[in-house]
Amino acid sequence: MKKQLFDQESGELIETEVMKSITIDCAIFGFENDSLEVLLVKHAHGISEGRWGLPGGWILKNEDIDGAAQRLLKELTGLNSIYLEQLKAFGDPNRFPLARVITIGYYALIKKDDYNVKVGFTASEAKWHKIKEIPDLIYDHNKILEYSLEHLRKKIRQAPIGFNLLPEKFTLLQLMQLYEEILNVGMDKPNFRRKILKMKLLKDLGEKQTDVSHRAARLYKFDPEIYKKLTKKGFVFEF
Amino acid sequence: MKKQLFDQESGELIETEVMKSITIDCAIFGFENDSLEVLLVKHAHGISEGRWGLPGGWILKNEDIDGAAQRLLKELTGLNSIYLEQLKAFGDPNRFPLARVITIGYYALIKKDDYNVKVGFTASEAKWHKIKEIPDLIYDHNKILEYSLEHLRKKIRQAPIGFNLLPEKFTLLQLMQLYEEILNVGMDKPNFRRKILKMKLLKDLGEKQTDVSHRAARLYKFDPEIYKKLTKKGFVFEF
Numbered sequence: 139m140k141k142q143l144f145d146q147e148s149g150e151l152i153e154t155e156v157m158k159s160i161t162i163d164c165a166i167f168g169f170e171n172d173s174l175e176v177l178l179v180k181h182a183h184g185i186s187e188g189r190w191g192l193p194g195g196w197i198l199k200n201e202d203i204d205g206a207a208q209r210l211l212k213e214l215t216g217l218n219s220i221y222l223e224q225l226k227a228f229g230d231p232n233r234f235p236l237a238r239v240i241t242i243g244y245y246a247l248i249k250k251d252d253y254n255v256k257v258g259f260t261a262s263e264a265k266w267h268k269i270k271e272i273p274d275l276i277y278d279h280n281k282i283l284e285y286s287l288e289h290l291r292k293k294i295r296q297a298p299i300g301f302n303l304l305p306e307k308f309t310l311l312q313l314m315q316l317y318e319e320i321l322n323v324g325m326d327k328p329n330f331r332r333k334i335l336k337m338k339l340l341k342d343l344g345e346k347q348t349d350v351s352h353r354a355a356r357l358y359k360f361d362p363e364i365y366k367k368l369t370k371k372g373f374v375f376e377f
Numbered sequence: 378m379k380k381q382l383f384d385q386e387s388g389e390l391i392e393t394e395v396m397k398s399i400t401i402d403c404a405i406f407g408f409e410n411d412s413l414e415v416l417l418v419k420h421a422h423g424i425s426e427g428r429w430g431l432p433g434g435w436i437l438k439n440e441d442i443d444g445a446a447q448r449l450l451k452e453l454t455g456l457n458s459i460y461l462e463q464l465k466a467f468g469d470p471n472r473f474p475l476a477r478v479i480t481i482g483y484y485a486l487i488k489k490d491d492y493n494v495k496v497g498f499t500a501s502e503a504k505w506h507k508i509k510e511i512p513d514l515i516y517d518h519n520k521i522l523e524y525s526l527e528h529l530r531k532k533i534r535q536a537p538i539g540f541n542l543l544p545e546k547f548t549l550l551q552l553m554q555l556y557e558e559i560l561n562v563g564m565d566k567p568n569f570r571r572k573i574l575k576m577k578l579l580k581d582l583g584e585k586q587t588d589v590s591h592r593a594a595r596l597y598k599f600d601p602e603i604y605k606k607l608t609k610k611g612f613v614f615e616f
Contacts, residue, residue: 157477158397158398159396160399160479197479200470200477203468203479224466226463227465229441229442229445229481230441231439240436242466296535
């Protein structure tokens, strides 16, 4: 199957051979204020024109699937060199309306501030959406997103992946709000504070917030070295 | 693409439409004596004739991928109603010599005694192989198997999945040998005994082994109810 693709270096449309019955879709999560968000693109052409979906598309014949995920994400949203992890393949025979297509899901957690979203390729818009305000997405993308969220909820109890969503320096309140939002629970601040400090994963930076209207809170940093030591003898996140 | 498939109910060969560039491969693990084993099939036809590989094959056009994994495993090895978990898709462009084919890996841990292996379909032999004596497999199957093993090693530290490989009633020595074999480490018996009993996951059956030439050891059973309670407040396997 031939596809016209836009070559970003030459600025020209080129014809490329793509795999016929298999695609890639990416769930990219970010966190802002107290909301978990996911990056969606609005389709510019075809049967999905005007509708939102996860960034994704066809795999080139000569391209590794991890590389395809990187390329598609960059072409559609401008996000470059993101650490994408494969989630799983979604293969319901009726998931795609025009043909039998299996899609491989990828996901990533990113610090929103580090990236500029720039729409491109076959999308007319690329925008962060709050997890609590997700529109009706194309194909089975609501289902893929829901699975990604479940996976995130499970993983955040086993490993300190949540820190990938926060700025390098953060307050305990920001961290608690992140866990509250992802796990969809309310937490007690003194209790959270006691538990998280007991884990000894955070480094107190001896600094405080600046430019805030409320009372400035202490800033912390995640310490991956300490985490590495802790995991050697087994470790669990208790929330 | 048309494929001839053997209909086990009618006993006839039927032509079916299969997906062209995507397959499934299954890593089925079992445990016997003190060895971890994997189920392999020997190919009867085509470019892989006479060589061993993981059981797998093409996905039918109208078939869900989880269902395809179940069907292929049953056709090739006789194993029926196995709880298969999806591992991940393997998509190196050069993994398959004749065309660009992506494969979705599945895996399962089974109690060997509960199943009879019966070769069928496009295989001439189906046999358990010790993990430490794996031959040179077709395509990238050695790599898929290695990935499955890594996944198993990671998971066995997070959840009591190892019990799926043992008979319902087992001795502490059998359990320790299972962990030693999977994690590829030597363990100290009194130390293992103390740690595992402290976890309170095992039920002492008040029975002993029968028909053994050495001194009969106490038999235990894994208690999934206790495990469920423990996981609610966070749980880690310390070995």
